[in-house]
Amino acid sequence: xxxxxxxxxxxxxxxxxxxxxxxxxxxxxxxxxxxxxxxxxxxxxxxxxxxxxxxxxxxxxxxxxxxxxxxxxxxxxxxxxxxxxxxxxxxxxxxxxxxxxxxxxxxxxxxxxxxxxxxxxxxxxxxxxxxxxxxxxxxxxxxxxxxxxxxxxxxxxxxxxxxxxxxxxxxxxxxxxxxxxxxxxxxxxxxxxxxxxxxxxxxxxxxxxxxxxxxxxxxxxxxxxxxxxxxxxxxxxxxxxxxxxxxxxxxxxxxxxxxxxxxxxxxxxxxxxxxxxxxxxxxxxxxxxxxxxxxxxxxxxxxxxxxxxxxxxxxxxxxxxxxxxxxxxxxxxxxxxxxxxxxxxxxxxxxxxxxxxxxxxxxxxx
Numbered sequence: 001x002x003x004x005x006x007x008x009x010x011x012x013x014x015x016x017x018x019x020x021x022x023x024x025x026x027x028x029x030x031x032x033x034x035x036x037x038x039x040x041x042x043x044x045x046x047x048x049x050x051x052x053x054x055x056x057x058x059x060x061x062x063x064x065x066x067x068x069x070x071x072x073x074x075x076x077x078x079x080x081x082x083x084x085x086x087x088x089x090x091x092x093x094x095x096x097x098x099x100x101x102x103x104x105x106x107x108x109x110x111x112x113x114x115x116x117x118x119x120x121x122x123x124x125x126x127x128x129x130x131x132x133x134x135x136x137x138x139x140x141x142x143x144x145x146x147x148x149x150x151x152x153x154x155x156x157x158x159x160x161x162x163x164x165x166x167x168x169x170x171x172x173x174x175x176x177x178x179x180x181x182x183x184x185x186x187x188x189x190x191x192x193x194x195x196x197x198x199x200x201x202x203x204x205x206x207x208x209x210x211x212x213x214x215x216x217x218x219x220x221x222x223x224x225x226x227x228x229x230x231x232x233x234x235x236x237x238x239x240x241x242x243x244x245x246x247x248x249x250x251x252x253x254x255x256x257x258x259x260x261x262x263x264x265x266x267x268x269x270x271x272x273x274x275x276x277x278x279x280x281x282x283x284x285x286x287x288x289x290x291x292x293x294x295x296x297x298x299x300x301x302x303x304x305x306x307x308x309x310x311x312x313x314x315x316x317x318x319x320x321x322x323x324x325x326x327x328x329x330x331x332x333x334x335x336x337x338x339x340x341x342x343x344x345x346x347x348x349x350x351x352x353x354x355x356x357x358x359x360x361x362x363x364x365x366x
Contacts, residue, residue: 078243106214129217151200233332233341282345
């Protein structure tokens with residue numbers, strides 16, 4: 001079936017068959033592939049192994065990255081979405097975890113982890129629109145060196161809940177304060193920092209399963225960089241190896257990495273004397289040029305296997321079969337001998353399986 005696009009006029013005709021992979025509206029899928037676009041009908045489809053991929057859902061551009069050395073695309077770049085942040089919470093404290101993320105912040109319970117809620121142990125997922133927080137349990141909780149932004153249509157209700165929090169949060173690091181810009185700064189029971197913003201917009205490309213969450217999404221994740229860290233190296237890593245669109249601000253003091261149409265990963269250099277320590281938490285993102293990015297990372301010896309997780313991808317076929325691989329060292333591709341600019345684990349995901357069907361955890365509507 002053909003997919004009707006928005007009313008903008010498309011190129012006259014583009015018809016490709018049998019290539020190993022193709023980016024359809026910004027969506028790399030394994031071949032054989034067929035792409036057809038017609039200005040007269042304003043219709044397009046992207047098909048892989050008999051599966052039609054709804055390119056409109058992703059709202060990307062139609063520029064392939066396979067031939068380019070950097071992998072950068074026009075539009076939003078290679079990163080489709082920053083799906084979740086994975087941070088450990090204190091083992092045995094589901095009561096505190098649920099009180100903060102569900103009762104106070106208004107995140108939704110992900111039904112895929114309902115069994116763990118009933119057991120009172122193991123990992124929980126807190127949904128925020130199309131995004132998530134993955135919350136495994138370990139002996140010690142982790143604290144992200146940075147902060148996470150959550151958007152709401154209004155923060156009036158969450159402000160009321162913050163002013164009268166559940167009793168179980170007493171005696172923890174839970175705290176909050178109003179911001180001069182109308183938002184709220186909130187600290188979780190273990191010290192993670194959130195900024196809550198009103199007047200948010202929901203990402204309509206998809207949603208996580210279960211009930212609708214009060215947060216509309218997570219438009220930004222901020223990551224601290226040590227004062228002597230290489231901001232230019234971080235920018236080049238994302239631009240040349242990830243294939244992302246990158247914007248540098250303040251004479252290189254801030255690096256903004258585009259993650260889809262309205263989401264950013266923001267790296268900020270901290271002041272001298274401010275200690276920055278990144279633990280083994282991770283961020284997870286879906287990319288369009290999955291295989292190409294794996295090859296670029298593999299060529300530089302950057303593929304990382306975390307023994308903590310059952311899914312382990314060392315080779316491209318393993319990564320394609322699992323729709324996932326990991327990297328941890330953010331090197332400067334322009335300075336091969338330099339140490340990593342930053343060490344931060346990334347889980348890189350493909351939105352589709354090898355046969356072209358949607359990957360089960362991808363939040364995009366199909």
